[in-house]
Amino acid sequence: MPEVLTKSQPQRAEKSLIPAAFLVVAAGRGTRAGEGLPKQYRTIAGKPLIRLTLEALARALPGTPIQVVINADDRAFFDTATAGLELLPPVNGGETRQASVRAGLEALSAAAPNYILVHDAARPFIDAGTVSRLITALEDGAKAVLPATKVTDTLKAVEDGVIKRTVDRDGLYAVQTPQAFPFADLMAAHAAAEGDGYTDDGAVMEAAGAHVQVVEGREDNFKITTPGDFIKAEQKIMMANADVRTGMGYDVHRFEDGDHVWLCGIKIPHGRTLKGHSDADVGLHALTDALLAALCDGDIGTHFPPSDEKWRGCESHVFLSFARDRVLARGGQIAHVGVLLICEKPKIGPHMDAMRARIAELLDIPMNRVSVQATTTEKLGFTGREEGIAAQATATVRLPLEDM
Template identity: 65%
Template sequence: MTKSQPQISQPSYAPIAVLIVAAGRGSRAGEGAPKQYRRVAGKTILSHTLNAIKDALPEAVIQVVIHPDDTDLYNDAVQNHPIQPAVFGGSSRQESVFNGISALKHLEPEFILVHDAARPFVDTGTIHRLIGALKAGAQAVLPATKVTDTLKSVTEGTITHTVDRERLYAVQTPQAFSFENLLEAHSAAIGKELTDDGAVMEASGFSVQVVEGNAENFKITTAADFVKAEQILMMQLADVRVGSGYDVHRFEDGDHVWLCGVRIPFTKSLKGHSDADVGLHALTDALLASIADGDIGQHFPPSDAKWRGAPSDQFLTFARDRVRAKGGVVAHVSVCIICEKPKVGPHNPAMRSRVAELLLIDVDRVSIQATTTEKLGFTGREEGIAAQATATIRLPLKG
């Protein structure tokens, strides 16, 4: 399902704009979605990058350039980020950046930063050094780190000579510019193949300076980079919490039950104000418990008519978003369905898949089990179904 972007008020003037280039295909990252939309530590890389930019420049206007084929992926990734409507990129990076710059002209920004979507570890210090250099009069500023490895020139597998590294630097993004200067340089560079915006400025004769970058601001490119990024981000989410939930619903006349988001044909239905999905109700309470945020009855009271017959996936995604609003991620969930009938086993794969979809996590982080009570108690008498759930989440440590 396609989600629309958050609506934003259009400012009449933006002193600083940030253009995030997310139109690439990321072929070196291996099979799967383009790398900027893959999840690391529970969120897409693009979402992590947007968070880093907003932390450093909360008042900046953010524009993202995307591939036309990625609209649904993009809308899912940015649904909690108030940013400019996306624009489509072109056949080259230079063309994509030019499209993004053109979309910002009406805002008349003084400065613009151009950043790769696949660099989620940009730090506030680097961005402030870039802005400081622009305010001091620089036309173009790139973050860079001094090359420390020995460099060799190689021809057909044989070293021809050692390269003098004394004046060599590896540049990163974001790269910062006077907006008018960058627009002029890109207008002149249409049709050229230039690897970054610093090169575009150089080609037009502008002076390009460097400031100190940060070695941790690496670009996620290969499969190994994803592993490295996951390790870094999970270390930042060191507050591990576990919540539990329990729910019961009695049977009534009907022809199906809802369990963990899956409609299961049966000779009865479960009685409840909503769709009575006992599994999702228990899991919703488990997530809310993990952040000490009340329970499902407080947020969705049965006395409120608008929840009559409501699908319980609304409740679960609400709890998920409460965790995400705290900067957290869902690490693992487990649901145990307690009943004599219906048989849960045949529906287990579909249930796990649906819960994973709702929580935006991999299916191997979802466990769904079923058991009976050996004919004991109300579930043994087939009067209803019970469910218990646990949820493990990870939150940032408070400073």
């Protein structure tokens, strides 16, 4: 636990089971983000937005419990997006943000942390410095602390598309999350709050008569609200992940009796099938090796040895998903992949788009980052004699600089 948490408020130290906790509000619908899944479950650079946020909080204050408040209809999305993360069991939120925060506070009431930090699920770039400033202010006696950035743009009051006046920006700040409070004080303020129209917890504490302070926030701790924010966030992650690597993979499988082949995740009718320990999808095998090569993480045989019977007949998307997860586990993104299939038959052209779509689905990247090509060897060699199929693959990944 960071040093900043070793000093708790004396009057609560014996009552509290934990020094601090995060409460993440993720029950909203995010309608301004456009059509599709609730925005917190859409992906940015290959990861769900909510996962990026939760991972950032875990890095900012390691070991601190995280309570997430979700929409009851989103439980399956939440479980998929947060698989493997250490979180408290989620609780269902209410019709408003205020109701959702109350639900989260009630879930934490038994633990009664000294401090509670309430954070938006759609702010994935929170950093340790901001969290440390919030905790320090609370330890110095503050009852409500908000990160904020000074407004620097000229502000205009506009009605019906017409500027009515210029607003004096002197003393104006844009507030962010997490917003930090003594847990008991925020509980009491929510219990006393009239109405359900408060848009942040600083306002709830203001209504309760608390003196609300600000500490320095960061411009890059922005909230994902619009489709443009998703683009901005992905660009930020891509720029941070500047360790660009390219891996190559190659695989061969011979034909045997059968009536279909699996290629790049697509079942294609054919007069023969490919022989292998698994389903012998030569395209996905080569691509798996390419991703592992980019990570310097062995090859498909290292992780899935053919001597192990449990992989007999395994569908090759299992191998590719494993390699994808190895990239994501290191904070990386898959920037581009390409597969070249080498064979006389079957004809690949009619199936290329289906193959690209399947690979994009498995890697959770846009289809325009997936290339599938085909060629022959002009009747030369084992592929020219139609004895089997070969595949070459490349994969470009971006890793964080600290991973170098």
